[in-house]
Amino acid sequence: MKIVKHSGSVVEFNRDKLKSSLLKSGASKSVIDEILQTVDNQIYEGITTKKIYKLAFSLLKKSSNATAARYNLRAAIQMLGPAGFFFEKFISRLFLSEGYATKTNLFLQGKCVSHEIDVVIKKYDFIEMVECKFHPRSETNSDVKIPMYILSRFNDLKDRNHSIFSKSDKITGCWIVTNNRFTSDAMDFANCSGLKLLSWDYPPKFSLRKKIDEGQLYPITCLTTLTTAEKDKLMVLDVILAREIIDNAEILEKIGLSPIRIKNVIIEASELCKYLKYEN
Structure with a gap:
């Protein structure tokens, strides 16, 4: 089954990739099986990844x-864009x-x-600059x-x-962080030049995705019980x-927000971060 990616390229539908992303969400096996079955029944040739x-x-x-x-x-x-300030x-x-x-x-x-x-950033006596490359x-x-x-800077x-x-700090290292991915040439050049990289899936054991999950550092924009406008207000x-x-x-x-909505939002945030403050 051929599907269309965001970029417009056409690829084979990868059921295992969808299953892997559902597993990372923390959903139960029965819920995942139900979703996969529904997707199997509803996908068609040329469906977009966005619709899936x-x-x-x-x-x-x-x-x-x-x-x-x-x-x-x-x-x-x-959603932490559009310019990447957040x-x-x-x-x-x-x-x-x-x-x-x-x-x-x-x-x-x-x-x-x-x-x-x-x-x-500073830890111990090491001070490093971090350049963020945000892509919407x-x-x-x-x-x-x-x-x-960035190396020239x-x-x-x-x-x-x-x-x-302090008044006399020296910058001793440099990070480049992106919400997406680096090309192989970018990774080769950075590693050769002593630059540290952090992206959605790199380094494999310490990627942005893994750091967020392990540290429960979910952005406010994750929450489904808030509107986009409300998330923007909170970030401001x-x-x-x-x-x-x-x-x-x-x-x-x-x-x-009303008291009822406040309770629902905090329940979602608590469950997301594995700390339940309110009783259901």
Whole structure:
């Protein structure tokens, strides 16, 4: 059965790939089997991956908002755009969860020119810059030009003193983080040049997807019980992670949610993050 991807390319339908993504959502075996059977019955030659995703998502949501939210993770990260400002905040939260001190959106003077840096992180005596390459479309990958360009910025900054966490900090390392993927040339160049990469599926054991799941760092945009407008309001109020609302009903009141909806949203966030504050 041929299906059409977001990019327009035509590929064979991969049932095992769909099953794997459903397993990662945390859905039960019976729910997954039911969804796969429904998809088998409804797909047709030339159906888009978007329609298959919407069908699976709607069936998951009937079973559990939290599993639907986890299934929705990659799309939820794309909602941290359109320019990627909230993606930078999200990545800052990720490093904070790993014991780093972080600062965002800094202007630092290099040897030749001034640079705007998305995130700067510090652990022990090591200070590193983090450049975030956000793509609003899932099929857009970061090619070799990205690490080549960022390496030149790092080289312009690394041998100078900067006022970041103290008055005389030196940047000793550089990360490039993307919500999508890097091309093989981009990975080869970065690894050869000493740059650290983090993408949706790279490095395989420490990818963005794995870090989010293991740290329960689900973005607020995952939640199915909030509208897009409500998620935008929360992000403007610096609420980036779903877990940040579990003990913070006041912030949901602030954006105009009723007590019933507040309870439902917090239940979903709690189940998503495996911590149940409210009783069902």
